[in-house]
């Protein structure tokens with residue numbers, strides 16, 4: 364049976380770079396994002412460049428009913444997924460109270476619920492198949508409270524904790540779980556020049572990540588500076604961590620963006 368790596372958020376940024384890095388290694392892919400019109404050209408290009416089979420499925424992961432339909436398709440389908448990459452994510456910048464609730468809710472649906480649901484559904488399929496690998500994309504924002512991006516940082520803290528816990532639970536089933544915690548990545552959508560200039564490209568992060576997956580690393584933090592930053596909240600008093608995180612986020616994430 365043909366095996367696939369399924370990547371959510373595969374139409375841009377880090378998800379796209381991970382899809383390309385995996386296709387380069389000869390992996391067949393299932394790409395997921397909301398917009399069919401961005402997924403289709405990506406699938407065609409990766410097929411042509413790397414000679415692998417690339418399927419795509421448009422699904423808005425913030426919509427529980429659509430997600431349920433997609434999960435049912437995966438459960439009833441014949442395709443064997445041996446690598447799940449949960450990369451789709453939404454983010455907010457700015458004061459929590461000023462955001463439309465619908466936007467915050469979508470963020471929580473995608474970053475927390477859809478990610479967990481896919482781990483549950485595909486994890487069960489992998490358990491029946493005798494193993495597989497799951498990569499969840501968190502972010503450095505998840506290591507500390509994130510004033511001015513409160514729900515986003517909290518959602519990434521969930522991804523971090525959930526993934527590490529799953530790794531322990533699923534080890535005996537042959538399912539390897541890793542979590543990726545990148546610092547800021549150059550993004551086609553976010554555009555914060557000051558931040559983008561000093562950040563690695565999605566391709567650099569993707570290459571680092573696929574190598575770390577080969578080694579079955581639990582926690583993947585690209586960049587030495589980021590590994591130090593991830594340690595800081597454990598070494599500093601909590602009040603100071605909150606204050607510093609607030610200062611950093613205000614500086615780099617101008618209020619009112621997105």
Ligand SMILES: NC(=O)c1ccc[n+]([C@@H]2O[C@H](COP(=O)([O-])OP(=O)(O)OC[C@H]3O[C@@H](n4cnc5c(N)ncnc54)[C@H](OP(=O)(O)O)[C@@H]3O)[C@@H](O)[C@H]2O)c1
Pocket residue numbers: 371372373374375376377378395396397398399401422423424425450451452453454473500501502503544545546547548549550551552553565
């Ligand atoms: N960029 C950074 O600096 C950074 C740093 C740390 C962690 N991360 C994490 O890395 C991941 C990718 O970030 P990125 O900046 O590379 O992303 P991006 O360029 O903004 O792309 C997001 C991807 O997710 C898809 N997506 C968004 N909402 C979706 C939804 N409701 N349903 C299905 N697909 C959805 C988008 O496609 P459609 O719009 O077509 O749906 C797109 O393919 C995210 O989880 C993010 O939190 C990013």
